[in-house]
Amino acid sequence: MHEGEVSTRLGLIGWPAVAEEAIIARDVLLAEHVGSRLHVCHVSTAGSVEVLRQAKTRGVRVTAEVTPHHLLLTDERAETYDPVFKVNPPLRTAADVAALRAALADGVIDVIATDHAPHAVEDKECEWAYARPGMLGLETALSIALDVLGPEWDLIAERMSRTPARIAGLTGHGVDPAPGVPANLTVIDPAARRTIEPTELASRSRNTPYARMTLPGRIVATFLRGEPTVLDGKAIK
Amino acid sequence: MTAYLITSVSVVGAAPTDLLIRDGVVAEVGPGLSAPDATVVDGAGLVALPGLVDLHTHLREPGREDAETVESGSRAAALGGYTAVCAMANTSPVADTAGVVEQVWRLGREAGLVDVQPIGAVTVGLAGERLAELGAMADSAARVRIFSDDGHCVADPKLMRRALEYVKAFDGIIAQHAEEPRLTEAPRCTRVRSPPGSA
Numbered sequence: 001m002h003e004g005e006v007s008t009r010l011g012l013i014g015w016p017a018v019a020e021e022a023i024i025a026r027d028v029l030l031a032e033h034v035g036s037r038l039h040v041c042h043v044s045t046a047g048s049v050e051v052l053r054q055a056k057t058r059g060v061r062v063t064a065e066v067t068p069h070h071l072l073l074t075d076e077r078a079e080t081y082d083p084v085f086k087v088n089p090p091l092r093t094a095a096d097v098a099a100l101r102a103a104l105a106d107g108v109i110d111v112i113a114t115d116h117a118p119h120a121v122e123d124k125e126c127e128w129a130y131a132r133p134g135m136l137g138l139e140t141a142l143s144i145a146l147d148v149l150g151p152e153w154d155l156i157a158e159r160m161s162r163t164p165a166r167i168a169g170l171t172g173h174g175v176d177p178a179p180g181v182p183a184n185l186t187v188i189d190p191a192a193r194r195t196i197e198p199t200e201l202a203s204r205s206r207n208t209p210y211a212r213m214t215l216p217g218r219i220v221a222t223f224l225r226g227e228p229t230v231l232d233g234k235a236i237k
Numbered sequence: 238m239t240a241y242l243i244t245s246v247s248v249v250g251a252a253p254t255d256l257l258i259r260d261g262v263v264a265e266v267g268p269g270l271s272a273p274d275a276t277v278v279d280g281a282g283l284v285a286l287p288g289l290v291d292l293h294t295h296l297r298e299p300g301r302e303d304a305e306t307v308e309s310g311s312r313a314a315a316l317g318g319y320t321a322v323c324a325m326a327n328t329s330p331v332a333d334t335a336g337v338v339e340q341v342w343r344l345g346r347e348a349g350l351v352d353v354q355p356i357g358a359v360t361v362g363l364a365g366e367r368l369a370e371l372g373a374m375a376d377s378a379a380r381v382r383i384f385s386d387d388g389h390c391v392a393d394p395k396l397m398r399r400a401l402e403y404v405k406a407f408d409g410i411i412a413q414h415a416e417e418p419r420l421t422e423a424p425r426c427t428r429v430r431s432p433p434g435s436a
Contacts, residue, residue, distance in 0.1 A: 019420035023390055027397060027413050036401035039412040041293060041387055048415070063410075065292055088388070089416065113293035116313070116322075118305035134295070138310070138317040142289065153250030157286050164290040165321065167410065168354060169382050173290050173321045177248050179266055183258040184288040186318035187246060191282060202313040204305050219318045220283055226238060226261035229315035229350045231278070237350070 002075040002090040010078060012128065015090055017045040024048050028055035028062050039167065040064040042115050044089040046099035053108045063167050065113035066100050068144035069135055069209055073097075077209070083124055083131030084209050087117070090133075101148060104159060111164045114141045118205030136208040139201050142188065143215035151190055172225075183226040192218035202235060240264075242272045246280025249287075256285060288320025292412070293387070296322075296353070298344060299337070300329025307341060311350035319351050326358040327388040333358035333369035335377035342379035357381040359400050359411060363389045368400060375407050385412035392418050 003014025031038035117134025165174025255270035297305035326332035345353020357374035
């Protein structure tokens with residue numbers, strides 16, 4: 001978990017923010033030196049945001065992602081000792097969460113990426129020290145984005161579709177619905193609210209940190225090249 | 238191929254309109270569309286976005302199919318609004334060869350629920366010691382462009398430099414799991430130390 005006041009109080013070994021920030025600082029310098037593209041996975045600290053901000057200002061070819069859980073949850077969740085909240089990088093402080101949200105809004109962080117990390121029951125329902133790090137994310141990411149950002153649809157499209165498609169070079173994805181474009185799109189009911197039940201998820205694993213939380217938004221339909229993969233909120237196959 | 242008419246839907250937050258989907262593309266956008274052969278989806282109060290794209294997904298196949306498969310993860314993705322996911326390389330075996338990334342790519346095609354774009358490992362076995370077959374993975378049917386040892390940091394600065402240089406040739410990207418391992422390693426008191434001189 002995150003090295004800080006909470007880890008000290010709980011007697012758990014903490015991982016300091018600088019372990020992340022030192023590598024990002026080194027790697028933006030390396031990417032700048034060789035003129036290559038660097039992407040930083042799951043940015044989790046306010047200090048990382050500042051390193052990225054400076055690098056982007058200098059024109060380094062760096063992009064960065066943040067996970068839904070790092071936008072919502074803090075290290076205080078570890079007070080339950082429930083390993084469902086054990087994740088790498090660890091949940092950080094409320095100040096980090098605030099910095100990540102601001103960076104997502106101003107573009108220092110380019111993308112929301114899930115780090116969807118399914119784990120079998122025996123790897124998760126055990127002592128904290130022995131549990132595997134990671135959380136499910138695919139089926140809840142849009143709801144967390146809606147909860148954190150509000151109905152800022154253009155920003156959500158930018159951070160969860162257009163920009164990640166561009167970074168990955170996935171042509172045909174991340175393009176707003178318009179005549180002639182591939183019909184890769186999703187339809188959302190923003191007024192719906194749903195309570196997350198781990199056993200109802202399509203993933204083979206159950207390690208969602210949002211169990212029994214009520215979240216905004218529901219996916220009504222998803223189309224892949226014109227064929228529905230989801231209709232009426234249910235998978236087609 | 239069935240046509241779909243989504244009525245009165247807000248496209249990325251704009252005023253409600255109709256969307257006609259036919260032959261794999263968005264055929265028409267505008268109010269009051271009519272298509273007698275189309276299946277109608279009532280979009281009143283709903284918002285249409287370009288399909289979500291995830292740069293960081295663990296699908297666990299091959300190796301831990303008890304936790305997730307390409308198919309189950311693809312279904313979870315579609316239900317979450319995704320049309321494409323990038324599958325991380327820390328499978329078993331690790332996706333560090335053309336063979337493994339092509340297997341994941343093919344499983345994604347067979348599931349047919351989202352586009353599964355494999356990510357290749359930066360180093361052989363994620364061990365951080367020597368570069369994996371980056372060029373072969375880039376040239377494979379999976380056309381890998383993003384490489385990551387996610388779950389592990391490419392901690393050796395010389396190896397990270399070489400990886401960044403190598404992928405530049407095909408405009409690839411190194412996606413780094415930023416974690417200095419010396420700063421997160423377990424305290425020494427819990428580790429068994431080898432006696433001096435032992436291998």
